[in-house]
Amino acid sequence: MKKIIVFSIFCAVLTLIFGCNSDSPSSIEDPQTGNYVKIHTAESNGNKFEVWSSTASNFLYGYNNIGFKVFLNGAEQNSGFVKFLPTMYHGIGGQRHSIPVEDMFLYDTQNSLFTGYAIFTMYDTAAFWAANFSYNTLVQVDSSIIQLFPESRSQLFIWNNSVTQREYVLTLINPRAARVGLNTVDMMLHETADMQTYSEIESAEMFIRPWMEAMGHGSGNNINPTGNGGGKYSGTANFTMAGQWFLYDSIKVNNSFITGTPPPKFILEVN
Numbered sequence: 001m002k003k004i005i006v007f008s009i010f011c012a013v014l015t016l017i018f019g020c021n022s023d024s025p026s027s028i029e030d031p032q033t034g035n036y037v038k039i040h041t042a043e044s045n046g047n048k049f050e051v052w053s054s055t056a057s058n059f060l061y062g063y064n065n066i067g068f069k070v071f072l073n074g075a076e077q078n079s080g081f082v083k084f085l086p087t088m089y090h091g092i093g094g095q096r097h098s099i100p101v102e103d104m105f106l107y108d109t110q111n112s113l114f115t116g117y118a119i120f121t122m123y124d125t126a127a128f129w130a131a132n133f134s135y136n137t138l139v140q141v142d143s144s145i146i147q148l149f150p151e152s153r154s155q156l157f158i159w160n161n162s163v164t165q166r167e168y169v170l171t172l173i174n175p176r177a178a179r180v181g182l183n184t185v186d187m188m189l190h191e192t193a194d195m196q197t198y199s200e201i202e203s204a205e206m207f208i209r210p211w212m213e214a215m216g217h218g219s220g221n222n223i224n225p226t227g228n229g230g231g232k233y234s235g236t237a238n239f240t241m242a243g244q245w246f247l248y249d250s251i252k253v254n255n256s257f258i259t260g261t262p263p264p265k266f267i268l269e270v271n
């Protein structure tokens with residue numbers, strides 16, 4: 001009996017730390033495919049926005065698949081669109097910036113949510129986040145404080161390019177838990193000129209290169225990611241053995257490389 005109690009406490013603590021267990025299908029292994037759970041409520045003047053996530057039970061650093069429920073004086077809405085604008089404040093009077101986020105969250109009848117994504121690009125305990133919500137540009141709830149949680153498996157790469165005078169954000173959605181063999185690679189690519197508005201880049205060419213640094217080799221049978229629309233790209237990476245791999249991605253937009261040397265690099269522990 002004592003063992004069971006200890007084990008239960010152990011599981012509860014793990015659940016608190018990692019936000020998932022065998023009962024929770026909201027696994028972060030693929031941040032796009034869990035069940036949606038409610039993670040935040042913003043309310044004012046009888047209008048309510050609920051945020052639901054299929055990535056985790058909190059807002060996480062990196063890629064978040066999210067959806068909204070909108071209630072106007074208690075009545076749930078199922079048409080129109082939601083806009084979500086998070087801002088990161090680096091202290092009062094300090095720097096602030098926004099993040100790449102779905103431009104318009106549209107109603108998805110299958111999930112009964114206005115669905116899309118948000119990519120939290122920084123995690124800093126000295127900073128705080130607030131978000132504005134709007135529905136059909138009419139109804140608004142402003143400056144709702146949101147809490148962001150760290151997630152070591154979330155990876156993104158931010159760089160600027162002095163020629164295009166843009167800052168780019170490359171987000172690795174999958175894999176988070178890479179396996180030996182062929183892995184689907186899902187990424188998003190955004191650009192911004194002002195750190196306030198980010199746009200999805202649709203027509204990039206990507207060239208991935210898995211590299212096992214410790215042994216000095218790459219791999220064959222990789223498939224470069226190509227665009228699926230909405231700033232998302234999918235390809236295949238072949239990790240031929242267990243251990244740490246780098247995944248490089250060189251990117252061309254309008255026939256010119258926007259990435260530098262070395263190109264953006266993600267680090268994956270392959271099992």
Ligand SMILES: [Cu+2]
Binds near residue numbers: 088090097122127
């Ligand atoms: Cu920041």
